[in-house]
Amino acid sequence: MGRVRAAVRTGAVAGAAAVAVAAGLPAAAHATGTAPQPVPTYRAADGAKAVAGKPSTADAPLLEAGSVYQDEIAPGERVYRLVLEKDQSNVYVSAVVRPGPGAKVTGSDGIEVEIMTTAGRSCQGSTGRASFGYDPVPISAAGVRWGSEDAECAPGGVYYAKVTRTSAKGSDQSPWPVELKVQREPGRSSGGPTAAPGSWASGAPTLPGTEAVARTGGTGFNDARALGGGVWRDELRPGQTRFYRVPLDWGQQLGLSAELSAAKLTKQYGSASNGLTVSLYSPYRRLVSYEDVSYDGKQAGATLEKTPPVAYENRFASDAEVKSVGIAGWYYIAVTMGAKVADFTEDATPVPLTLRTDVSGTPAKAPAYAQSLTAAGFGVGAEDRAAAREGLTAPEAADAARNGSVMRVVAGAGFGTGTLLLLVLGGWILLARRGRGAATAG
CATH class of the missing domain: 2.60.120.380 (Jelly Rolls)
Incomplete structure (x- = not known):
């Protein structure tokens, strides 16, 4: 395959991916005035x-x-x-x-x-x-x-x-x-800790108040959207769950809150007792903690207590919330809007969701394992930190690793449909011009 043909095909792949991501954004569904699409289903591995x-x-x-x-x-x-x-x-x-x-x-x-x-x-x-x-x-x-x-x-x-x-x-x-x-x-080398840790700074976290950055959550663990510390904007519909993932290294803690703002009401009064639920899962998909609050269509917020610092010895603790924070890696956040919210709000209009995350603590030295922890799918490396900065899901990160920087066009998943299409079309035009130039030079 010639160089020009290969370049144009790469651009087409990026364009298709961009359009697919744009189509999955809630904003794309209701911006045109069409009926809302069904809530996306869980993406299997x-x-x-x-x-x-x-x-x-x-x-x-x-x-x-x-x-x-x-x-x-x-x-x-x-x-x-x-x-x-x-x-x-x-x-x-x-x-x-x-x-x-x-x-x-x-x-x-x-x-x-x-x-x-x-x-x-x-x-x-x-x-x-x-x-x-x-x-x-x-x-x-x-x-x-x-x-x-x-x-x-x-x-x-x-x-x-x-x-x-x-x-x-x-x-x-x-x-x-x-x-x-x-x-x-993997198993530990000899000399590792065998007792639960002492005390640490717990309680409500201090969360950032900076301007929100758009990040569209995934449907489950397999396509969870990567986040670092910051303020993130998304949308939710009744009965929908969005998934996100945050890399936590050894010695680091996570603070987390979620807020639902005003919905478009269809009744003067209404309330859902589990209108907003926030759950945190470990790198091996075990529930760490959760919080649920009622939502009246006007405002709701849920804040999880700050996690303990990630430490190997946490697994020896009797407290389940401490025990589950015993290994470095991707921690998963699931945010659900209760289906009962549809009883008093307009389902076709998604409700703005704001996530606030704070990752604190200097990464500590990893315990001495007998084999590679990264090869086992745990730990936090440079690629994980890059994925968090760019907002990549695991499939996008894998594609980016295979295809270079092509997938970074859609990394944030916060672009509007028009912006994505303009970027893609611009890329096609540039590739075509380069192709013509290469053909002329040849």
């Missing part, structure tokens, strides 16, 4: 493998570290097999369930992940749970095999991950898609 869990350990399918799987789960249990090494590594198995639009859920409905031995014993501190509020939004729970803290689960061999979906009698009983991800944290 690229390359996820189909798997069918079993109701018992007999013939349970194998899950391997470093892989993502897709299955379906009805109320009840699904069992999967793990083959683990005796190397003091920690293995995390997360399950993200995705109810269908409009599915009925209650606070007693949820998901649980447990790691078990072949004797049926639950590994110490392995079980992770998550439950719904009033809305059928994606939620995640994670089970853990602690390779150095639990003597009975330290040996190498076969283990089982049991995923249980609980459902009240009047709730939706249909099978839901479930995404399973297996992550392995």
Whole structure:
């Protein structure tokens, strides 16, 4: 393929990506006066493998570290097999369930992940749970095999991950898609900490008040929009959840708040008790903390307590909110507007959302691992910090790494449709001119 043809094709790929991102922006849907599109559905992981869990350990399918799987789960249990090494590594198995639009859920409905031995014993501190509020939004729970803290689960061999979906009698009983991800944290070198940390500065964070920068959140963990510290502007519709991700290095803390401003009211009075929910997840998709507040269509705000500094020894704490902040990497933020808000607001008009994030603390030296933490998908490197500055999702960051700077046209996902098209058309014209010049020179 000639140089000119290759350049024009690259420009076309960038143009298609730009238009696709622009089409996904809420502003593009209502700026033309057309009816609102359905709330975007959860983006599954690229390359996820189909798997069918079993109701018992007999013939349970194998899950391997470093892989993502897709299955379906009805109320009840699904069992999967793990083959683990005796190397003091920690293995995390997360399950993200995705109810269908409009599915009925209650606070007693949820998901649980447990790691078990072949004797049926639950590994110490392995079980992770998550439950719904009033809305059928994606939620995640994670089970853990602690390779150095639990003597009975330290040996190498076969283990089982049991995923249980609980459902009240009047709730939706249909099978839901479930995404399973297996992550392995390498074992530590000798001499590491074995006790919980002392105290730290906690409580409400001091958050920035600078001008907001547009960043459109993703549909789930796989396309969460990257953020650093700052003020970020997005939009939400009733029943919608936006996902974001923030890199936290060793020794760093995260402060976070979310605000909904005024909606276009259809009734003089109204209120949704869970009108705004903010959830924070760990790099292995376990819930760290959350806050939900009511929303009356005029103003609402939710602030999470500042996380403890990321530290290996946090995993020895008894407090679940501390225990889950035990490894450096991408922490995920999910912001939901309750579906009940549609009872008194105009669904076609998205509501402005403001996120305030503060990343504090100087990055500390990483613990001594026996193998690369980065290769395992954890830790924070230069590429992660760049992605946070540019607002890249994980797929965009991967494309940028493969294709150079082409994808940076759409990095912020805050451009208007017209601006994106002008940038793309300008790029095509420039490439065409360069092509003509190269042909003439040849």
